[in-house]
Each structure stands twice: as C-alpha cells, then as structure tokens.
Amino acid sequence: MTEDIKKGLLGIVVDETEVSKVMPEINSLTYRGYAAQDLCAKCKFEEVAYLILNGELPSEKQLKNFEKVERKERKLSKTLLESIKNFPKKSHPMDVARTAVSIMGLEDKETKDNSQEANLRKVMRIFAKTPVALAAFYRIRKGKKIIKPKNNLSFSENFFYMCFGKVPEKEIVKAFDVSLVLYAEHSFNVSTFTARTITSSLSDIHGAITGAIASLKGPLHGGANEEVMHMMNKIKKPENALNWINNALDQKAVVMGFGHRVYKSGDSRVPTMREYFSKVARVKKDKKFEKIYDIVEKVMIDRKNIHPNVDYPTGPTYHLMGFDTDFFTPIFVISRITGWSAHILEQHAANKLIRPLASYKGNSYRKVVPLNQR
Ligand code: CMC
Numbered sequence: 001m002t003e004d005i006k007k008g009l010l011g012i013v014v015d016e017t018e019v020s021k022v023m024p025e026i027n028s029l030t031y032r033g034y035a036a037q038d039l040c041a042k043c044k045f046e047e048v049a050y051l052i053l054n055g056e057l058p059s060e061k062q063l064k065n066f067e068k069v070e071r072k073e074r075k076l077s078k079t080l081l082e083s084i085k086n087f088p089k090k091s092h093p094m095d096v097a098r099t100a101v102s103i104m105g106l107e108d109k110e111t112k113d114n115s116q117e118a119n120l121r122k123v124m125r126i127f128a129k130t131p132v133a134l135a136a137f138y139r140i141r142k143g144k145k146i147i148k149p150k151n152n153l154s155f156s157e158n159f160f161y162m163c164f165g166k167v168p169e170k171e172i173v174k175a176f177d178v179s180l181v182l183y184a185e186h187s188f189n190v191s192t193f194t195a196r197t198i199t200s201s202l203s204d205i206h207g208a209i210t211g212a213i214a215s216l217k218g219p220l221h222g223g224a225n226e227e228v229m230h231m232m233n234k235i236k237k238p239e240n241a242l243n244w245i246n247n248a249l250d251q252k253a254v255v256m257g258f259g260h261r262v263y264k265s266g267d268s269r270v271p272t273m274r275e276y277f278s279k280v281a282r283v284k285k286d287k288k289f290e291k292i293y294d295i296v297e298k299v300m301i302d303r304k305n306i307h308p309n310v311d312y313p314t315g316p317t318y319h320l321m322g323f324d325t326d327f328f329t330p331i332f333v334i335s336r337i338t339g340w341s342a343h344i345l346e347q348h349a350a351n352k353l354i355r356p357l358a359s360y361k362g363n364s365y366r367k368v369v370p371l372n373q374r
Pocket of ligand 1: 008189219220221222223224253254255256257258259260261262304306309310311
C-alpha cells in the first residue's frame with residue numbers, strides 16, 4: 001500500500017494558534033487580529049512585541065512597565081560577555097546568537113520552570129539580552145570597544161547605538177523598527193515549528209529558541225535576506241541586472257528573496273518594507289540598489305509569476321543602514337524572539353507531543369551477522 005506522504009508538511013494543519021494569521025479577506029498578515037502594516041504605521045516595535053506576547057496592545061502604563069523590564073534586563077553576565085570575547089572572530093553571528101541564548105539558559109535560575117509566569121520572565125531576559133550579545137560581537141570582531149546599552153534609548157535606537165556608537169536619523173530608526181515589526185511573527189514557519197516541536201517534549205524555552213535560531217539561519221528561511229545582498233553585490237550595477245536575472249532563470253536558479261510557502265501572489269509585508277527601503281535610500285542618497293531591486297523583481301514576475309518576500313527589501317535596507325551582511329538574519333532573530341516565545345507559551349498551554357510518522361523505505365528484516373563473520 002502506498003502511503004499518502006505530505007513532504008514538507010505541505011498543506012497540513014497541525015494545531016491551532018491565536019498568535020497570527022494571513023487573513024485572505026484583507027490579503028494581509030495579522031498579529032492578534034491587527035494587520036502588520038497598520039501596526040507599522042501606528043506603533044513602535046515594543047508595542048508590537050507586547051501585543052504578540054500578551055495578546056492585546058498595551059496601555060501607556062503597560063508599555064512603560066514592559067520597556068522598564070526590557071531595559072533593566074539588557075545587562076549581560078560577566079560569563080556571557082567573556083565567552084563572546086572568546087568566540088572565534090570568524091563565527092557567523094547567527095551561531096553567536098544561538099550560542100549566546102544557550103549560555104543564557106545555563107545561567108538562568110528559572111531554566112527548569114516551565115510555568116507561564118516563569119516563561120514570560122525568561123522571554124524578557126532573552127529578548128533584552130540577545131541584541132546586546134550580538135552588538136558586543138559586532139564590535140569585538142572589528143577590534144572595537146564594546147558599547148554598553150543605554151537605558152534611555154528604545155529597543156531599535158539602542159541596537160544602533162551599541163553597534164555603531166550613535167543613533168542615526170529618525171527615518172533610519174523608524175525603517176529599522178518597521179522591519180522588526182514585519183519580522184516579528186509568521187505562524188507555523190520552519191523556525192517557529194522547530195520551537196514548538198522542541199517545546200512539545202516539555203523542554204525549556206532557552207532550548208526551543210536556540211533550535212529556532214538554528215532553523216532560521218538556513219537560506220530558504222531567514223538566511224534569505226543575506227543571500228539577497230550577496231546577489232545584489234554580484235549584480236553590482238543596475239546595467240547588469242537584466243542580463244544577470246535572465247541568465248539565472250535560464251539556468252533554473254532559485255532566486256533568493258522570492259517565493260513563499262503561504263503567499264503565492266505576493267507577501268503582504270513587502271509593500272510596507274519597500275516603502276521604507278525607499279526612504280532609507282533617499283536619506284543615504286544611494287538609489288543603486290533600488291534600481292537593481294526593481295529590474296530583478298519585474299523579470300521574476302514577468303517570467304515566473306513569482307513575487308518577492310519580505311527578505312527581498314530588508315536585505316538592501318539593512319545594507320544601506322550600514323550593517324554587515326551576516327548581521328541581517330541576526331536582526332531577524334532579535335525580532336522573531338517575540339513570535340517564537342508566544343508560540344512556545346501557546347504550546348505549553350495545550351501541549352501534545354509532536355511526533356509524525358515516516359514511510360519506511362529501508363531494508364526488509366534481516367539478522368545481525370557477528371563482527372568476526374562479516
Ligand atoms: N526562484 C526561482 N524559482 C522559484 C523560487 C525562487 N525564489 N521560489 C519558488 N520557485 C519555483 C520552484 O522552483 C518551483 O518550481 P517547479 O514547480 O517548476 O519545481 C515552484 O516555484 C514552487 O516552489 P517550491 O520551492 O516548491 O515552493 P515551496 O513552498 O516549497 O518553497 C520557498 C517556498 C520560500 C522555500 C521558495 O520559494 C524558495 O526557495 N525561495 C527562495 C528562498 C527565500 O527567499 N526564502 C525566504 C522565505 S520567506 C521569509 C522567511 O522565511 O525568511
């Protein structure tokens with residue numbers, strides 16, 4: 001009998017969630033019922049992080065309290081800071097993020113406590129410390145002094161400050177904040193499903209987020225924003241773009257930053273991020289990448305009817321902001337920690353061990369031949 005295999009779990013509904021949904025009636029990704037682009041227009045990232053974790057948008061008082069906790073938890077332990085200083089300078093920052101969260105798990109006094117209250121406290125620590133750990137590595141590998149977080153700066157401002165020593169123009173900070181809002185959550189994507197799978201054995205939140213980071217690193221998932229930049233660097237200038245993309249498609253290449261498992265006629269996050277990409281290009285007085293962007297996008301739609309996903313505009317936007325390419329996916333991490341955590345809490349609240357089946361194609365039954373007779 002041939003079994004009905006759903007490779008890649010294509011089209012399979014495995015659980016319920018209240019965190020997010022792509023709503024067909026508005027053709028948009030929504031978090032707790034709110035359209036992501038509406039949140040980008042009206043909220044800062046901390047409000048959205050609160051929404052994703054707690055289910056409702058915060059009041060002014062709740063936001064103040066949330067920010068107070070986040071800012072207080074930014075400090076890294078001596079052990080973590082020393083470990084980061086000793087990491088190989090050539091490490092990929094995604095591996096640094098993964099290892100840093102793992103070390104946080106070694107140090108956290110509540111690692112074993114999987115109660116909702118303890119998990120929310122641990123989330124705040126991971127959420128606050130991961131950007132600080134990444135920025136420390138950003139500085140160290142360039143031979144620069146680590147910059148301590150500043151408690152009077154917002155989440156986004158502080159990340160720029162810790163990486164570059166200053167907070168950039170407000171348009172740049174807003175564009176970064178918008179990218180974090182757009183990256184914060186996307187239902188049962190690979191990394192979130194990884195986090196939920198790890199959680200389903202009743203393992204701890206640090207382990208689940210460590211696994212999720214490893215999963216996000218891959219180029220078919222979060223790693224695509226870095227690959228987009230590598231592609232744009234290969235193309236070099238707008239005059240080369242048309243030939244480059246046509247050749248790539250002739251050779252049946254997978255073009256990074258295009259296509260999506262859920263959206264088949266366009267990722268609802270792209271128009272918002274595209275608009276902010278443009279704003280950043282204007283501030284930086286550099287239109288080259290926008291021109292390349294438009295040419296490649298047009299050919300992908302005309303020839304393949306494949307539309308860009310959110311990683312396509314974030315790649316060049318982060319580049320123009322001054323970040324090293326291998327820091328693009330770690331930026332995705334510092335945002336997605338919120339979505340992962342909301343799913344981990346949801347999984348704990350109504351857990352069922354995730355354990356699918358496989359169709360066996362190996363040897364039929366056979367007897368073991370002892371070593372001296374093989
Ligand atoms: N370039 C060229 N062809 C593509 C692309 C692409 N980016 N995406 C899909 N296709 C083709 C694919 O070759 C296949 O063609 P055929 O039916 O002739 O074999 C068809 O479209 C269906 O694609 P699929 O790979 O079976 O679709 P999927 O749902 O399994 O994969 C995807 C979705 C995101 C893995 C895929 O579109 C892809 O590899 N994209 C490039 C990587 C990327 O940008 N990833 C970011 C995803 S979204 C945000 C995030 O998670 O970070």
